[in-house]
Amino acid sequence: MRVLGIETTCDETAAAIVELRPDGTGAILADEIISQIAAHAAYGGVVPEIAARAHVEFLDSLITRAFVNAGLKPHQIDGVAAAAGPGLIGGVLVGLMAGKGFALATNKPFIAVNHLEAHALVARLGARVAFPYMLLLVSGGHTQILAVRGVGDYQRLGATMDDAIGEAFDKVAKFLGLPYPGGPALEAAARDGDPQRFALPRPMVGKPNADFSLSGLKTATRLAAERAAPLTQRDVADLCASFQAAVVDVIVDRMRVALGRFQGAAGIARAFVIAGGVASNGAIREALARFSAQVGVPLVAPPPRLCTDNGAMIAWAGIERLRLGPVDDLAAPARPRWPLDVTAAPALNGKA
Numbered sequence: 001m002r003v004l005g006i007e008t009t010c011d012e013t014a015a016a017i018v019e020l021r022p023d024g025t026g027a028i029l030a031d032e033i034i035s036q037i038a039a040h041a042a043y044g045g046v047v048p049e050i051a052a053r054a055h056v057e058f059l060d061s062l063i064t065r066a067f068v069n070a071g072l073k074p075h076q077i078d079g080v081a082a083a084a085g086p087g088l089i090g091g092v093l094v095g096l097m098a099g100k101g102f103a104l105a106t107n108k109p110f111i112a113v114n115h116l117e118a119h120a121l122v123a124r125l126g127a128r129v130a131f132p133y134m135l136l137l138v139s140g141g142h143t144q145i146l147a148v149r150g151v152g153d154y155q156r157l158g159a160t161m162d163d164a165i166g167e168a169f170d171k172v173a174k175f176l177g178l179p180y181p182g183g184p185a186l187e188a189a190a191r192d193g194d195p196q197r198f199a200l201p202r203p204m205v206g207k208p209n210a211d212f213s214l215s216g217l218k219t220a221t222r223l224a225a226e227r228a229a230p231l232t233q234r235d236v237a238d239l240c241a242s243f244q245a246a247v248v249d250v251i252v253d254r255m256r257v258a259l260g261r262f263q264g265a266a267g268i269a270r271a272f273v274i275a276g277g278v279a280s281n282g283a284i285r286e287a288l289a290r291f292s293a294q295v296g297v298p299l300v301a302p303p304p305r306l307c308t309d310n311g312a313m314i315a316w317a318g319i320e321r322l323r324l325g326p327v328d329d330l331a332a333p334a335r336p337r338w339p340l341d342v343t344a345a346p347a348l349n350g351k352a
């Protein structure tokens with residue numbers, strides 16, 4: 001089984017072809033991506049209209065390239081998957097319409113993929129990860145911990161009440177004068193910094209629910225920066241290291257609390273899985289590896305390329321759905337909001 005996956009929900013235009021292996025994992029036959037970082041850098045964030053136009057401009061040639069690089073003809077696939085949300089609606093529509101058109105023209109099944117489900121399942125592309133597992137999904141738009149009981153079966157154990165972690169990294173990086181996108185730049189700057197120089201708060205640590213709050217930490221970092229101004233390169237490095245250390249402590253504490261709640265939701269956790277752009281952060285990965293060893297639950301951390309937005313994860317989510325049976329029809333709508341756990345209260349920050 002081979003599926004074409006299309007991703008256009010944010011600022012990456014991506015198309016990939018993934019094949020199901022006999023052992024249940026996936027082989028990536030082609031994985032094409034064009035990052036729009038340069039187009040948005042001048043604005044310090046993603047501009048939805050620019051993103052949508054860029055998707056229109058590049059998507060067709062990316063899909064063509066995916067088939068060329070995979071050595072396949074369009075009819076040699078078994079399904080077409082496109083991210084139908086959540087995300088920036090203009091971009092979502094571009095990918096969704098392209099996917100539907102391709103499915104119609106080739107007469108193949110169409111799968112409208114939830115972008116968050118694709119992040120949640122991509123660990124199973126590269127490794128044999130059994131359900132149920134506990135997922136930390138941390139990106140620019142989302143911060144949540146989920147019990148993943150099966151394909152399409154999620155229970156939210158905790159979520160952010162304000163900023164997503166990636167958003168907090170980006171905002172702190174911005175007021176420290178680091179280049180866009182801020183997350184990787186902040187991590188790089190933190191490498192030479194002293195994580196103990198600035199005493200920053202650890203919001204929510206010790207609280208019995210598994211939720212997050214980042215805005216107070218972000219403000220405390222800004223106030224510390226203002227007190228230390230004018231900032232030398234050393235000050236910036238120390239602020240980055242102190243901020244990142246606080247985020248790491250918060251994440252580990254929230255994971256510990258969520259693990260306590262996991263059993264009631266899904267039984268014994270077979271693994272911890274991390275996903276989303278922030279999951280490529282080395283300090284966070286190391287801390288979670290230590291935590292995982294401590295509690296005896298293996299950590300599955302997909303390679304950074306599969307953690308940030310990509311087409312392979314959409315194709316893989318398509319395979320996971322397609323192999324279970326009937327999928328979507330061409331009436332599937334674009335969805336700016338699309339929570340994975342439909343029973344959970346709407347996220348307090350208004351995001352999925």
Ligand code: KG4
Pocket residue numbers: 010138139140141142165166167169170181182183184187276277278279280281282307308309
């Ligand atoms: O999943 P993603 O590519 O896009 C969505 O938001 O869906 O995540 C992008 C986010 C950005 O906020 C970016 O700054 C953050 O992930 N990020 C990082 C790192 N790499 C990307 N944050 C911290 N450390 C990193 N190394």
Ligand code: ZN
Pocket residue numbers: 115119139276277308309
């Ligand atoms: Zn994403």
